Amino acid sequence: MSAAAVRPVDTRPLIVRARRWARANLFSTRANTVLTLVTLLIVGWAVFALLRFVLVSADWTVIEVNRRLLAIGRFPRDEEWRLWPPLWALMIVGAFAFGLWLQVDRRGGVLIAAVLLFLYGYLFEGENALLLAGGMALAVGAYVAARRVRGTPYQSRARVAAVVGLVLVLPLAVVMLQVGDGVRTSAWGGFFLNLMLAALGIGLGFPLGVVLAVGRASSLPVVRWIATAYIEFVRAAPLVAWLFMARFVMPDFLPPVGGLDDTDIISRAILVLAGFTAAYVAEIVRSGLQSVARGQHEAAEALGFNAFQSTSLIVLPQALRAVIPALVGQFISLWKDTTLVFALGLTEFLGAGEATLAQRSFIGREQEVFAFVAFGFWAVAFGMSRLSQRIERGVGVGIR
Amino acid sequence: MSTQPVAPRRRRFLRSQRNRRLAIQAALAAAALLFLLYMVSRALTVDLGLGFLRAPAGFALSNEWMTNHRSTESRLDAYLIGVWNTIRLVVLAIICATVLGVIAGVARLSNNWLVNRLGLVYVETIRNTPVLVQIIFWWLAVFLTMPPIATGRAMFETVWFSNRGIAVPWAAQRGDLAVVWVALLLASVVAAVWVRRRRVRLEDATGQIAHPNRWGALTFLGLAAVTFLATGMPYGIEVPEVLISGANIQRYQGGLTLTPQFAAVFVALTTYTGAFIAEIVRGSIQALPRGQGEAAEALGFTGYQRMTLIILPQALRIMIPALTNQYLNLTKNSSLAIVVGYSELFFVSSIIVNNAGHAVPMFALVIVTYQAMSLLISVGMNALNDRVRLATR
Numbered sequence: 001m002s003a004a005a006v007r008p009v010d011t012r013p014l015i016v017r018a019r020r021w022a023r024a025n026l027f028s029t030r031a032n033t034v035l036t037l038v039t040l041l042i043v044g045w046a047v048f049a050l051l052r053f054v055l056v057s058a059d060w061t062v063i064e065v066n067r068r069l070l071a072i073g074r075f076p077r078d079e080e081w082r083l084w085p086p087l088w089a090l091m092i093v094g095a096f097a098f099g100l101w102l103q104v105d106r107r108g109g110v111l112i113a114a115v116l117l118f119l120y121g122y123l124f125e126g127e128n129a130l131l132l133a134g135g136m137a138l139a140v141g142a143y144v145a146a147r148r149v150r151g152t153p154y155q156s157r158a159r160v161a162a163v164v165g166l167v168l169v170l171p172l173a174v175v176m177l178q179v180g181d182g183v184r185t186s187a188w189g190g191f192f193l194n195l196m197l198a199a200l201g202i203g204l205g206f207p208l209g210v211v212l213a214v215g216r217a218s219s220l221p222v223v224r225w226i227a228t229a230y231i232e233f234v235r236a237a238p239l240v241a242w243l244f245m246a247r248f249v250m251p252d253f254l255p256p257v258g259g260l261d262d263t264d265i266i267s268r269a270i271l272v273l274a275g276f277t278a279a280y281v282a283e284i285v286r287s288g289l290q291s292v293a294r295g296q297h298e299a300a301e302a303l304g305f306n307a308f309q310s311t312s313l314i315v316l317p318q319a320l321r322a323v324i325p326a327l328v329g330q331f332i333s334l335w336k337d338t339t340l341v342f343a344l345g346l347t348e349f350l351g352a353g354e355a356t357l358a359q360r361s362f363i364g365r366e367q368e369v370f371a372f373v374a375f376g377f378w379a380v381a382f383g384m385s386r387l388s389q390r391i392e393r394g395v396g397v398g399i400r
Numbered sequence: 401m402s403t404q405p406v407a408p409r410r411r412r413f414l415r416s417q418r419n420r421r422l423a424i425q426a427a428l429a430a431a432a433l434l435f436l437l438y439m440v441s442r443a444l445t446v447d448l449g450l451g452f453l454r455a456p457a458g459f460a461l462s463n464e465w466m467t468n469h470r471s472t473e474s475r476l477d478a479y480l481i482g483v484w485n486t487i488r489l490v491v492l493a494i495i496c497a498t499v500l501g502v503i504a505g506v507a508r509l510s511n512n513w514l515v516n517r518l519g520l521v522y523v524e525t526i527r528n529t530p531v532l533v534q535i536i537f538w539w540l541a542v543f544l545t546m547p548p549i550a551t552g553r554a555m556f557e558t559v560w561f562s563n564r565g566i567a568v569p570w571a572a573q574r575g576d577l578a579v580v581w582v583a584l585l586l587a588s589v590v591a592a593v594w595v596r597r598r599r600v601r602l603e604d605a606t607g608q609i610a611h612p613n614r615w616g617a618l619t620f621l622g623l624a625a626v627t628f629l630a631t632g633m634p635y636g637i638e639v640p641e642v643l644i645s646g647a648n649i650q651r652y653q654g655g656l657t658l659t660p661q662f663a664a665v666f667v668a669l670t671t672y673t674g675a676f677i678a679e680i681v682r683g684s685i686q687a688l689p690r691g692q693g694e695a696a697e698a699l700g701f702t703g704y705q706r707m708t709l710i711i712l713p714q715a716l717r718i719m720i721p722a723l724t725n726q727y728l729n730l731t732k733n734s735s736l737a738i739v740v741g742y743s744e745l746f747f748v749s750s751i752i753v754n755n756a757g758h759a760v761p762m763f764a765l766v767i768v769t770y771q772a773m774s775l776l777i778s779v780g781m782n783a784l785n786d787r788v789r790l791a792t793r
């Protein structure tokens with residue numbers, strides 16, 4: 001409060017302030033002036049070209065007509081109801097958690113409103129729009145409730161509940177997709193497939209990665225060797241090569257137990273993504289383990305903790321806290337990598353985009369389609385990185 | 401819960417920490433061994449030999465620079481062309497991405513607001529979009545939407561743009577003494593290095609500025625020019641033309657043609673990796689003590705000198721490990737060229753697997769090749785790292 005209040009308020013007219021700012025930041029020296037003018041030329045041209053494309057020359061009907069294909073691929077219409085409970089749960093728990101730890105500032109509020117209006121007005125129609133609006137109303141309610149809980153004695157319990165809830169969204173989604181007759185994974189597609197691949201890749205890969213990291217740092221040589229061999233082996237080849245292996249080679253090597261040997265291609269892709277992420281998560285967590293002072297382990301031992309207790313209760317929490325930024329980076333990387341299943345011929349977001357170009361009325365609409373696809377991926381990745389920065393600042397993680 | 405009297409013999413055995421450690425390891429080793437045995441038993445059911453590589457390929461590859469593959473040549477030849485194409489792509493992209501990344505990273509630290517923001521927008525847009533989407537975008541939405549070759553656009557009648565690629569002027573051999581000149585060129589590099597070293601020594605001995613870099617460059621250029629003339633100008637610049645013979649045969653003649661496949665993958669990988677390198681450069685420069693820049697300023701260095709002589713050499717030390725990582729990522733990402741059909745090694749391998757099977761040995765070969773390239777990069781960067789460390793400490 002006080003620091004902000006002390007700053008002197010500049011009361012000179014706006015034009016004076018603007019000129020001073022421009023002189024300090026754009027035209028301070030002659031070289032700087034030249035640089036500014038050249039950059040201005042480039043930026044001006046780029047902004048003009050972009051605006052002309054988005055607002056004038058582009059024909060966005062290809063996206064509007066194919067919004068369902070882009071969002072969920074060829075998911076059966078009768079089974080769409082399965083997608084709503086996990087989406088609602090994600091919105092409500094997400095808003096609740098957001099309200100418990102962070103708060104919406106003016107810029108964030110405007111951004112969220114803009115994104116939701118876009119989704120609401122453009123991608124959903126009919127009863128889907130109503131379902132989305134209902135979920136959004138509940139999410140706002142959850143956010144307000146969370147703000148109320150904040151600062152009360154219930155806060156810490158609410159935070160535990162929020163974390164548990166967030167962790168449970170993924171199993172809920174899987175259960176909803178499987179319950180009853182279920183929807184075969186081959187019917188998953190579009191943006192939804194990318195989300196599922198990323199979520200399952202993180203959900204399965206992260207725990208395995210932590211185990212591998214602890215294994216690599218273990219004092220037992222055999223454990224260390226096995227973990228190291230796995231990590232180095234997986235990191236030796238590009239992900240797309242592993243995905244091709246999953247397609248061509250894996251069926252020959254899976255045991256014929258429980259129908260594993262004819263596991264469908266998407267399940268195999270999930271296994272590969274999880275196993276791949278685990279190797280990279282393991283290296284990140286290992287660096288976190290190395291950053292925890294030896295004294296922590298020794299102190300735990302002195303207090304009578306056994307090896308498992310001291311690792312899981314004392315060392316790991318500190319190690320994970322130290323590497324949260326790097327882990328988020330890895331998860332963003334996984335999110336971007338989910339598009340690689342396109343190379344296996346799956347209709348994920350990029351594949352769905354390409355499929356729209358085969359429609360006769362939309363031939364030659366590459367720029368619109370791929371700009372939209374790029375924007376979709378970008379929005380999630382950028383949102384994740386910004387959110388993690390907010391969390392880091394809000395909770396003070398990443399700093400030891 | 402009743403208190404236990406004396407622990408049975410078995411429990412006592414497990415209580416000993418040494419025994420327990422041994423037991424855990426033995427169990428895990430046994431499990432790993434079983435797993436390996438299972439994999440081997442499975443692997444034995446498939447043919448692991450590489451003999452199929454000797455058979456004729458049966459497919460032709462799009463001909464990139466310096467390659468000419470016919471379907472009668474062996475699969476091994478096709479694979480080696482793939483390796484060459486990967487190396488060419490990766491080396492060129494690494495160089496360009498580093499230059500782009502350093503420029504963008506320095507721009508991010510500029511006190512010019514506009515330059516600073518431009519760097520930020522570049523980094524945040526490119527870094528948060530999948531490189532595969534970018535490759536496809538450049539391929540389908542940029543390079544293939546160029547006009548057909550017959551109506552292709554040209555810049556000054558020398559650089560041609562069309563959906564067949566970009567044709568640029570390139571060196572073409574004219575005389576017979578080309579080999580001699582190239583050999584002499586190498587000799588003049590050696591001479592230039594020698595001259596430069598002498599000037600450095602002179603500088604160290606007398607304390608006078610001796611301009612070692614200028615002397616070295618002039619030596620090289622002078623020798624190159626003299627030998628070029630002496631060997632009867634063995635190379636000339638060849639300007640590409642569009643060759644139209646008949647209705648269907650339209651292609652570029654002469655010059656160097658960048659195929660749309662290569663151009664798409666190259667541009668995407670360069671800009672993508674450049675964004676990550678920019679962040680590394682920025683972080684490394686920010687990690688330096690502020691006093692370094694201020695001291696250089698106090699000593700009267702210009703902004704450019706401050707950056708190239710004081711800041712970047714020191715930042716280089718910090719950034720090399722992270723840079724190595726990015727180069728390795730770029731190498732692995734080059735395999736994504738498969739989606740546009742650029743004939744790099746992974747694309748060629750997948751065609752071979754599609755045609756002839758033998759997926760296991762083929763993919764094993766692919767992994768070994770990538771690992772070898774990664775090792776080469778790591779070894780080279782580690783050597784650079786050692787040099788930088790020695791030179792400055």
